[in-house]
Amino acid sequence: MHTRAAALILCALFAAPFAVSQQPAPPKQPAPQQPADRQATNDRIEASILEKIKGHEKEPAEQVFKNIKINPHIMNFGYSHALGVTCTHCHVETDFSSDDKRPKRAAREMAVMHHSINDQLRKMENLEQKGDKRNINCGVCHRGAIDPNAKSN
Numbered sequence: 286m287h288t289r290a291a292a293l294i295l296c297a298l299f300a301a302p303f304a305v306s307q308q309p310a311p312p313k314q315p316a317p318q319q320p321a322d323r324q325a326t327n328d329r330i331e332a333s334i335l336e337k338i339k340g341h342e343k344e345p346a347e348q349v350f351k352n353i354k355i356n357p358h359i360m361n362f363g364y365s366h367a368l369g370v371t372c373t374h375c376h377v378e379t380d381f382s383s384d385d386k387r388p389k390r391a392a393r394e395m396a397v398m399h400h401s402i403n404d405q406l407r408k409m410e411n412l413e414q415k416g417d418k419r420n421i422n423c424g425v426c427h428r429g430a431i432d433p434n435a436k437s438n
């Protein structure tokens with residue numbers, strides 16, 4: 286199955302919102318940007334990427350982009366939104382295909398974990414919800430924070 290290139294980016298930006306606790310997370314590294322600034326940054330980056338792939342929006346993501354290793358559906362969960370970061374937390378802004386940033390590589394590993402949790406959920410026999418409804422995504426743990434544990438501590 287192919288994810289359309291434009292859909293990949295749009296989904297990365299506009300994933301379904303989830304409840305975010307009002308309690309501010311203790312900042313980990315540099316103080317996080319305010320949500321409005323973050324959105325503006327992500328919007329600007331999105332626009333520049335859409336401009337670059339103009340005319341190829343309908344092609345499969347694997348063809349339009351250079352370095353798609355895992356199922357491109359991973360971007361459907363809105364990584365930026367789930368972690369409360371801008372695209373550049375994971376990406377080198379001048380080369381989105383680069384794997385230089387550790388968080389990008391970590392995100393691939395997280396995607397693998399996330400799929401295996403969903404596989405386990407589907408195998409369970411004593412839940413009321415139907416198998417295909419038992420899905421978690423990045424936001425279930427992260428809830429808008431880089432470190433999911435930061436909120437409970």
Ligand code: HEC
Pocket residue numbers: 294297298327330331334349350351352353354355356357359360364365368370371372373374375376381382388389390392393
């Ligand atoms: C938490 C980390 C993370 C965040 C935040 C993130 N991405 Fe990604 N992105 C990835 C990973 C991982 C891949 C590689 C997916 C793969 O290997 O299939 C990727 C791939 C891409 C690619 C394909 C690059 C190529 O040529 O191979 C584009 C374009 C992209 N992301 C755009 C964005 C945009 C725009 C944002 C901000 C709205 C964003 N990403 C936020 C982790 C992230």
Ligand code: HEC
Pocket residue numbers: 359362364368388389391392395396399421422423424425426427431432433434
């Ligand atoms: C089961 C809970 C859980 C799920 C689901 C989950 N994560 Fe994580 N994630 C964690 C924990 C715990 C850490 C470690 C936090 C730390 O660095 O101290 C982490 C760390 C990360 C980091 C490293 C952040 C950094 O800057 O060091 C990235 C990137 C990340 N997760 C992305 C994702 C993405 C993308 C998804 C969905 C595909 C995802 N996570 C799903 C629990 C989860």
